[in-house]
Amino acid sequence: MANIIESKNLDTASLLEINFGPQHPSTHGVFRMVIQLEGEKICGLKPVFGYLHRNHEQIAENLPYAAIMPYTDRLDYVNALANNFGYALTIEKLAGLEVPERAEYIRVIMAELARIVNHITVIGFMLNDLGAFFTPLLYAFRERERILDLFEEITGSRLMNNYFRFGGVKRDLTNENLAAIQKIVSKFPAFLKEFEALLTKNEILCMRCQNIGILPAGVATNAGITGPVLRASGVNYDIRKVDGYSIYNRFDFKIPLGEKGDVYDRFYIRVLEIRESLKILDQALSKIPQGEILNKKALPFIKMPRNFKPPVGEAYGRVESPKGELGFYVVSDGTPQPWRYHVRAPSLINLTVLEEMCLGQKIADAIIILGSIDIVLGETDR
Amino acid sequence: MNIPIESVKKELETRLPDVKLRLIRDSILIENPEDLLRVALFLKESPVFLLDYLSSVTGADYLTFLESVYHLYSMAKKQGPVVLRVRVTKNNAKIPSLAPVYRSAELQEREAFDTFGIVYEGHPDPRRLFMWEEFQGYPLRKDYEQEDADILETADIAWLEARGIKIPDEMKEKAKALQAAGQRAVAEKPEKPRN
Amino acid sequence: MAYTKNKSEVDETLRADLAKKGVIWTSLDFLYNWGRRSSIWPMQFGLACCAFEMIAAACARYDIARFGAELFRASPRQADLMIISGTVTKKMAPQVVRLFNQMPEPKYVLTMGACAISGGPFIDGYNVLRGIDRYIPVDVHLPGCPPRPEALLHGLMVLQKKIASQEIQKAAWYQKGLKREFPIPELGPNGLIPKFNPEVWQPAKRNPRKEHYGQTILVGKKQKAPDLELVVAAKSATPGAAA
Numbered sequence: 124m125a126n127i128i129e130s131k132n133l134d135t136a137s138l139l140e141i142n143f144g145p146q147h148p149s150t151h152g153v154f155r156m157v158i159q160l161e162g163e164k165i166c167g168l169k170p171v172f173g174y175l176h177r178n179h180e181q182i183a184e185n186l187p188y189a190a191i192m193p194y195t196d197r198l199d200y201v202n203a204l205a206n207n208f209g210y211a212l213t214i215e216k217l218a219g220l221e222v223p224e225r226a227e228y229i230r231v232i233m234a235e236l237a238r239i240v241n242h243i244t245v246i247g248f249m250l251n252d253l254g255a256f257f258t259p260l261l262y263a264f265r266e267r268e269r270i271l272d273l274f275e276e277i278t279g280s281r282l283m284n285n286y287f288r289f290g291g292v293k294r295d296l297t298n299e300n301l302a303a304i305q306k307i308v309s310k311f312p313a314f315l316k317e318f319e320a321l322l323t324k325n326e327i328l329c330m331r332c333q334n335i336g337i338l339p340a341g342v343a344t345n346a347g348i349t350g351p352v353l354r355a356s357g358v359n360y361d362i363r364k365v366d367g368y369s370i371y372n373r374f375d376f377k378i379p380l381g382e383k384g385d386v387y388d389r390f391y392i393r394v395l396e397i398r399e400s401l402k403i404l405d406q407a408l409s410k411i412p413q414g415e416i417l418n419k420k421a422l423p424f425i426k427m428p429r430n431f432k433p434p435v436g437e438a439y440g441r442v443e444s445p446k447g448e449l450g451f452y453v454v455s456d457g458t459p460q461p462w463r464y465h466v467r468a469p470s471l472i473n474l475t476v477l478e479e480m481c482l483g484q485k486i487a488d489a490i491i492i493l494g495s496i497d498i499v500l501g502e503t504d505r
Numbered sequence: 506m507n508i509p510i511e512s513v514k515k516e517l518e519t520r521l522p523d524v525k526l527r528l529i530r531d532s533i534l535i536e537n538p539e540d541l542l543r544v545a546l547f548l549k550e551s552p553v554f555l556l557d558y559l560s561s562v563t564g565a566d567y568l569t570f571l572e573s574v575y576h577l578y579s580m581a582k583k584q585g586p587v588v589l590r591v592r593v594t595k596n597n598a599k600i601p602s603l604a605p606v607y608r609s610a611e612l613q614e615r616e617a618f619d620t621f622g623i624v625y626e627g628h629p630d631p632r633r634l635f636m637w638e639e640f641q642g643y644p645l646r647k648d649y650e651q652e653d654a655d656i657l658e659t660a661d662i663a664w665l666e667a668r669g670i671k672i673p674d675e676m677k678e679k680a681k682a683l684q685a686a687g688q689r690a691v692a693e694k695p696e697k698p699r700n
Numbered sequence: 701m702a703y704t705k706n707k708s709e710v711d712e713t714l715r716a717d718l719a720k721k722g723v724i725w726t727s728l729d730f731l732y733n734w735g736r737r738s739s740i741w742p743m744q745f746g747l748a749c750c751a752f753e754m755i756a757a758a759c760a761r762y763d764i765a766r767f768g769a770e771l772f773r774a775s776p777r778q779a780d781l782m783i784i785s786g787t788v789t790k791k792m793a794p795q796v797v798r799l800f801n802q803m804p805e806p807k808y809v810l811t812m813g814a815c816a817i818s819g820g821p822f823i824d825g826y827n828v829l830r831g832i833d834r835y836i837p838v839d840v841h842l843p844g845c846p847p848r849p850e851a852l853l854h855g856l857m858v859l860q861k862k863i864a865s866q867e868i869q870k871a872a873w874y875q876k877g878l879k880r881e882f883p884i885p886e887l888g889p890n891g892l893i894p895k896f897n898p899e900v901w902q903p904a905k906r907n908p909r910k911e912h913y914g915q916t917i918l919v920g921k922k923q924k925a926p927d928l929e930l931v932v933a934a935k936s937a938t939p940g941a942a943a
Contacts, residue, residue: 145795146745148774153747153792173635174792175748178825180620181645185824185920194821200749264759282752282846344557344580347609360558360580435926436530439561439576439586452563452574456926467561467576471616472609501748504635529929567925636827637791641889644826651826651919652890655903661894668883672898689890692917 137161143489145174151248151493152500156477163485168478172471175504183464188214189289189428191464196283198466199502201244202237204274205444207287212368213440213451214289218433220421225414226291227370232304232407233277233286234442235400239311240270241445242393242400249390249494250322253331259322266314273303289431290418301408308404315397323391332387336480336492339384346475350447351396352496355381355388362443373410374403386488389495396445429459446470446497466505470498506584508554513587516554521547532574532588538600541591545606548577548587555581559607564617566646571598571623593623595646602628620645656690658683729867736780736806737768737863740856743779743803744772745796747786750813750846754785757849767856776802781859783852787815787822788829790892794884800836801881805873808863810840810855817841823909824918826891834896836882 143156153174159167179198183191195210196203208230215222222230247263271281277300278284278293286293322328338348340356353360361378363371379395381388424431433455441450447469454463473496481489510531517526517533521543525536535541548556556577565572570592578585591600602625603610614625615634622643625631633640642649657665657672659680665672683690715725746754757764764770773779776799788796800809811832814820819830832838839862842855872878882900885892896902910916 145792146799148744152751173637173827174789174795175787176635176789176791176825176827177748177787177822178644178827179822181826182822182824182918185918197749197821200752261760264756265761268756268759268761281848282749342608345608347559347607358580360583365583435928437928439588441560448560450561450576452561452576454565454926454928456922456924458922460920460922462922462926463563463565465561465563465565467563471612475608475611568923569925635791637887639887639889647922649826651917652895653916654830654891654895655916657895657898660888664886665883665894665898670883670897670899673902676898692919693915694919694921695915 138166151498154493154498154500154503156489156493158486158489160486163487165481165484165486165489168481168489170474170477172504175500177501177505179466179505180464183461185460187429187459188431188433188461189424191461192287193283193285195466196285197501198468198505199444199446199449199470199499200282201499202241202445203282203284204233204237204286205241205442205449207284208234208369209440209442209444209449209451211287211289212442213438213453214433216440217436217438217453217455218289218431220290220418222291222369223415223418224412225295226416226418228407228411229292229296229416230287230369231371231374232296232404232411233284233292235403235407236270236273236304236307238400238445239397240267242397243267245445245494245497246318246390246393249491250328252490252494253328259318262314262318266311269307273300273307276300276303288417288421289424290421291416293417295416296411301411304404305408308401308408311397311401315394319394323394328390329387331488332390332491332495333385334383335386335484335488336495337383337385338476338480342476342479343384347472348447348476350443350445350469350473350497351392352389352447352473354378355392356384357381362441362448366441368440368442374406376400376403386491386495389497432457432459441467444469446499446502447473449502466502468502468505470496470500470503474498474503508584508587510587513548513554516551517544517547520551529590532590534590534592538591538593541589541603542601542606544589545575545577545603549606554584554587555579556585556587557581558585559603559609560586562603562610562613562617564621564623564645566621568647570594571621573600573617573623575603595622598623599626600624601626604628619643622646650689650691653690653692656680656683658690730864732868733864733866737860739768740781740808740859740863741771741773741779742769742781742783743776743799744774745782745784745799747784747788747792748813748815750785750815753846753849754783754812754852757852762849762853764853764856767853767860769856776800777804779803780806781808781810783810783812784816784832785812785846787813787820788832789827790829791827791887793829793832793835793892794886796832797835797882797884801884805878805880806871807880808839808859809836810842810859811838812842812844812847812852812855814843814845817843820845829892831901834901835885837900 139160141158143158145153145155155171157169158165179194195206198206243263243266247260250259274284275281278286338356340358343353343356357380359378359380376399379392381392435455435457437454439450439452441448449469450467452465453461456462480492514526514533524540527534535544548554556579558578558580560578561576563574573591575589577587600623602614614628617623619633619635657676657680662672662677662680718725811817816832819828822828823830840855840859844851
């Protein structure tokens, strides 16, 4: 692109401009980068968005509030439950609904299971991008299938769960479900140990990932980066602790922080976060009370969703999704459809620093840097 | 931790006395869009607030005016949010860009331009984000007319015939009728408005 | 490709007799199609959420490798089957048609998921193409949102049945002058030019969405904007829960 060349005063004779086109084997989806190369070194990188722009915000302006819930599943389609959580939180803020105790515990359990699913998928794909074609991914997907079986039993669907409702959740957890979750929680550390033994001190991984794509903490804060990418650069900001939404302030868990902010830190911090999620799950399973799962005040609206008219106002609710801060901004005008609905997508904002991290690196490193930021196109393009 | 919005307004009024502000529910409306940069810089650097993290930049269309809403948080002090609003009319939709101050506004302001047509002055890369360059119109505005993708227009027919593709006659006639009336093929709206 | 019947005039008892003696008598069609359908190489083209079910089908549990389709090629020049999994947007449609043109004959298309068949849940969007079969011919449609990996395997088996019924003598890709390259749409000021290719697809006579909703695309029309400055006194006591 001519403007990259002019703005950087590069010597045009030795430059090669390639298209990391919308269709490429690395499965992050339809994402395109226009890269200027000098030999194998990257001199300029411009991402192009919009190949999966599905007009979620426009569609939501014509639907009743309850009907938007299945569409939020399809935003971050790797772990649908985190998106449901954010949206339910925002509408409860808008309408002033409270959530019963048991439902809060169930929400935390499902959200942490979704976090484990997401992190294990990301680690599998990152190792796939590094060249370990398919073996770590197969192992990661084996664990993922166990958790997806559980989702299917509880919510009815493997991927697009549509489980949360305003004021609670849709279906209760039976004792068999709780026993199944306990089994997964007790067996997972063994799998993580196996994974780590093979990979964490692996020479190829270390040489290819350490000191690549360093992101300084000041740049990260200013550029609005959130999630594991921010924490790998050393900034202690986790919305579960800062906002303490839902009942997260009752659980005892640590926030792993990285030191250098390179690709290796971002990979390892996700392994540590899986461990913390397992701790939260243990505590939640032991303390879950009996009770109802849906606020009685919300029942009439659930039975006739087209009548749900929250009061005029606006609300911004945010959750710590496994990719960063997922925020929903909803403006209501007293009719059953929202006036304005906006999703603050972490994947889009985290890509602000992609060019900076990739400059000066080799072209093969651009792929693993992109993989370590962990984007999903349904969220980036909405 | 939440910051009470009145304390923010009081602090701004003492330090920046010539900026006109108004409280709307839990947000501050900056009456003159040109003051936005000064307010944002002040909030970012003041040791009381230290709002160093711009979480979200959103556009909204309220029929008579367009609005740009900013949500600011502080990562250093773990507090927030502070909500700022700026309003402009559709004919003169120009707001100074916050990209020089907060880099997280870069992509979000491009999205607001793409969907609402708000021009952010001083943005390093003012292009559309999602749609392609030749696309016309700002889709999330309330008066946007979406095309009807089942009716061919004369431009489509000319393109297809140039490549030797046969088109049934009724489609050609409909396209000619549309062009004679000077209209585009747009998706129909409901007869009754929703509110 | 036309769904032709594979007519073979072999006498079954004679075939069984010869088989006992160690002689195999088959038709060239059968052998040729058996080779083709048992080793289909799909092209890796995951667009959206359905891509994850496609990857799960390729992984160890649902194992597409036992159907011979294990090798997902990245390049269209080496693939026979394009599995379009996910929503095709108007911005992406020219690339999909271009990739289809680059595939060598014989080629097949399987649309996976409601979005690729007809726009799916996102049918009202201004950037969503309502079905990729507007521009390229599709062999198998696979509904679901997303379809389970077993459903993808079933779709693959239906395609294998279709391949098994094709005859060499009538095969379109061996005829002279076959041109299976479709014109690539361009990005225009309001959408794609052309909106569809009339030789491949035409709109149906009956429009069920219009009958049900009164409009084909759900676009709303609101006349009054909310006034956020008006705070109703009774509702101001909202509990700070779920903050």
